[in-house]
Amino acid sequence: MKLARDKIFPPVPCLFLFVCLICFFIAGLIADFIPGLAGRAYGQSQFDTDDEQIIFQEEGWPDMEDKTHLTQDDPLHPEPTWTDQFFEESTVTLGYRFAHGVEAGPKIIDNNVFVRLEYDTLFRDYLFLKFDGKCSVHPKTDHRADAEDRDVLVDAWVRQAFVQAGYDNFSLKIGHQINVWGKADTVAITDVVSARDLSEFIFIRLEDARLGQFMISGNFYSRYFNTFLFYSPLPETDREPATNSRYDRAPESQGTIVVLEKSPQFGDSEFGVKIDKIISKTDVSLMAGRFFSNSARYAYQGYDLDAKPVATKTYPAYTMAGAALSHAWQQFLFKMELAYKFGFALQGNDADGLFRVEKKDVIDAAIGVEYNANDRYQMSVELSNRHIRSGGSGLTQDCDEKDSAFYYMFQKDFLNQTLDFEYNFYCHVQKKDRFHRFQLTYDLTDSLEIIADYTVFNARDKDSLMWQYQKEDRISLEIKSFF
Template sequence: MNASSVVGVILLAGSVLGVAPGAPAAPDLPEGLGAPASDTAEPSLPAGLGGEIEPEQTTEKPASAALPFWLRGFWEARGGSRLNDDPHQRDLSIAETRLQLEAEKYFQGATVRLTGDFLYDDLDDDRAVDLESGEGAFDLREASLVFSPSADTDVKLGRQILTWGTGDLVFINDLFPKDWVSFFIGRDVEYLKAPSDALKVSVFSSWVNLDLVYTPRFDADRFIDGRRLSFFNAGQGRLTGRNAVVMTDRPADAFEDDEWAARLYRNLGAYEVALYGYDGFWKSPAGAEPASGKATFPPLSVFGASLRGPMGPGIGNVELGYYDSRDDTDGDDPTVRNSELRLLLGYEQEIARNLTLGLQYYLERMDEYEAYQRTLPPGAPVRDENRHVLTQRLTWLTHSQNLEWSLFLFYSPSDRDAYLRPRMVYQVDDHLSIEAGGNLFFGAQEETFFGQFQDNNNLYLGVRYGF
């Protein structure tokens, strides 16, 4: 399945819903980039994962009022320690300070935005800047140009944070890069989303809206490779870390190793329905070269759909996606991950004043499971055909909503493992906040997804000053 096929399916679905190219449109920009709002709404996402954030409306003059452009940012420091003795890692899990500056300049018909983090990471072995991995003394989060060539079309070009879908820290049709290392060591949740170097075109109409994203060179996840977090190394059959860093063969040819992603969405009353398509590669390593042992990113196509809206006193959502692993359609290649069907059911409700409960059920069902079992190398751990995960988020706001208590639990009854994320944030004043939290893993076996990270249990503390 190639990129044109993915886009063709999305456009065909648009015609079924009654939209034709060139239909009348109302201008909109879903990610808060200053365009007029439309009558369609993006689903809400966890704090820090909702795309761009507009500056608050206030009569107070910003600190950057004397500058020829709008400027804001923050300084923060974070430190954390492991709770377990890991022979393959340092005792500290995080020890860093960063200054983020976000500059924005409005021109007639266009907006330029630059966001960069100046970072000192005491645990970084090599402080040379690497914009792909986000390591080094500088991480470029955004460098984009936004303009509207017509009343019904918006274009965003350059480095940007992209997100869509309905899950809460569970992603199915969001095939944009994630930073799993940041997520597990205690950085702010906004750093779970890594930047993409892409072109995004959004077309709006009174019937349906289309987002089309083209990434000319594959943007992989910032995945776990052993340098900061230990994990189960299937090639060695044991837990490894800094003693056996993963080497990869990554698709890296511009305009050849590219990615396409599309979303077609509209509101039906109070409900938002969406169709998705993706053509590219597995975002984290999902294959291996037998000769060299290098991890690979096999070709991948994804087709999916979602529905989100009111359900009783709360908000419900359902999302599904089919992952077509194109190099292993028969499931008999043990060096490439099989195709999968993924399903997510979610519900969120305020169960008491300032107390919100969110529940999710997530399923990964492997295709061609018998072929997978038949060709599995002797002694290799066997995955279940169905992996079930339950999640629960509790959020409680106290002290005039200045203190947020959060507890997020992932539990897999099939893998018999779990991941617990306690977190507390106190907003001291309009500028200063203090955060404390942890990443706690449990598992009966070291080869399961959460069980492999038990040696990485950590607690962290952070302070942030925004301006």
């Protein structure tokens, strides 16, 4: 079945931001050769480090408050250059990732190198700039390059790029940013603001899978509670696997489908509010907003001139009200999360098995507990449940009226905390589908990390989503170097 359903992520904005950052860096190099320019661009901090205080005391310098004797030519404290500050405030990660299939061929799945740049800096004590971008190079043996029949595929995108202004009682942020709502690890209960990168299915860690989107957000602080507001004029949606790539799973249907995508456009706004209150060891959050579905829904439209069935791929809007609660007691952290989603779009089929969108009121909930044995090891257990209020009639077979999942995590460090072992287990209660992940992370040095993991799927229900991935067991190796 051929599915013309690619969501195009234009590389122009990503490359433009990378080029702007490089130009910014080159401008700094030029500024270093212009006397006084770098000093005017970056003001000195009003605070001195402890090391500087010791030097002044040992050398018998005057009181630290009297700095009139210091000049830019002081050999002990030379004026920092623009490039010095750029490298000091940047983190560059150079990495290589390889994955090998255990059952289904071809055996090599991932084979790529990547570079990631993270840059954080503070201007004039109240302006904060953050940039987080990544560029990957995939040769022909990588499944993504092979899907597009390219010898080399270059993929670049920006996760975050924003400016934040902070004041006494509030802060304002504008740009491409990630906002994390909720506390659940199993599924997204209230964590619906930021879309996810699903191009590698579940093989991307959650902290790396979240995608940013352009928005204006603000935090307002008071003695009673903190309030977070955001507005996004162009919502992002999940980044799906490329067509014909390893993890591309087209909707089941007869014959060839032509899919017309209708993604959110500029003006299809998302907005929301989140209120946080900390009472002793208890953290309470209330949240509400209007959102667009991060995952796509399909609706049959008819036939085109070539007698091929046509379906639209949409991301319908819905509203949500939710709450999250966490409480720390001794070595335990208890957490709960609840969301009521009004008019949430689910995938449906009509009597002839054709696609349609069904809007239902949905209640998502999760409860869990984390245990920390004085940093000797950590465990986490969580149970989630989705309840469709008006029933699951008319929905696809993988949408049950009650949908529950169980999640377990165990983590322990060895060799003076340089070797980390982590085990993750997920189980769908109704369909009894599950997967296991074993992961070892070894910090060879402070700047070199090696990650190896092995993932096993065990699908039992042919109607479940995981059944399509039952032969996707794989072992992977990732090497990362930090500069």
